[in-house]
Amino acid sequence: MTSDISTLANWIHTSPSTVFFGGAGVSTESGIPDFRGANGFYFQERTIPLEQVLSIDFFSVHPEAYWEWFREVHKPVEPNGAHRALAALESDGLLDCVITQNIDGLHQRAGSNQVWELHGNWEHLLCTACGAGYPLSAIPEAFEELVPTCPRCHGQLRPDIVMYGEALNEEVISGAVQAIAQADLLIVAGTSLVVYPAAGLLNYFSGSHLVLMNATPTNADADADADLIIRDPVAQSFEAVMKELS
Ligand code: ZN
Secondary structure (H helix, E strand, O other): OHHHHHHHHHHHHHOOOEEEEEOHHHOHHHOOOOHHHOOOEEEOOEEEOHHHHOEHHHHHHOHHHHHHHHHHHOOOOOOOHHHHHHHHHHHOOOOOEEEEOOOOOHHHHHOOOOEEEOOEEEEEEEEOOOOOEEEHHHOHHHHOOOOOEOOOOOOEEEEEEOOEOOOOOHHHHHHHHHHHHHOOEEEEEOOOOOOOOHHHHHHHOOOOEEEEEOOOOOOHHHHHHOOEEEOOOHHHHHHHHHHHHO
16 A cells, blocks of 8 residues: 555656546545436436436436435535645646536636536536526525526526537547547546546556556456556545655
């Protein structure tokens, strides 16, 4: 453990370009559950698979179910040691950017500026009618009404996150691809890398060191390609790395 952390700290210190790519495991230590692990959502006296509740087809018929789910899982949470360490590394010039599959906005809350959010950010809402955007904090109705509406046109609002059945934002994808292609050190954490587009993104990496931080083995190709694998919790590992770097 100690020597792995020293190795990682040394690579971060000496690498000309470092990129962090994270998944659900980065936020679980902040108390946000891995939604993919959930059984489903109870709605109208039956349990509906979460993939269905969070799909664009279902939303267009039952937006109220989507918002019920949102209010159930959106709790006040704080960034953890991993978010804080990554923000500090960026401000020290030791990290190019964060690419995340998470929708919680915790990297920005911790102070990161360069963040590519592959699946959007639920702290931001969009009007499905006129396209206006609002910070969640500006729409208290989101926590009160079945389906909150746009202050401008009264259209239905939705969280600005990518639903199942929707394409990812092309600008975000190309930004993430470019960052990974230019990286010399790539740290992949808290993701099993089996879900699109995570596994595919790694194919663009041609730098010196690939580091995986995940409690369990990831998809077999990535584990085989990794130069270093750390199984400890992500926040704990980053706190140890920061100690090593200070
Ligand atoms: Zn509107």
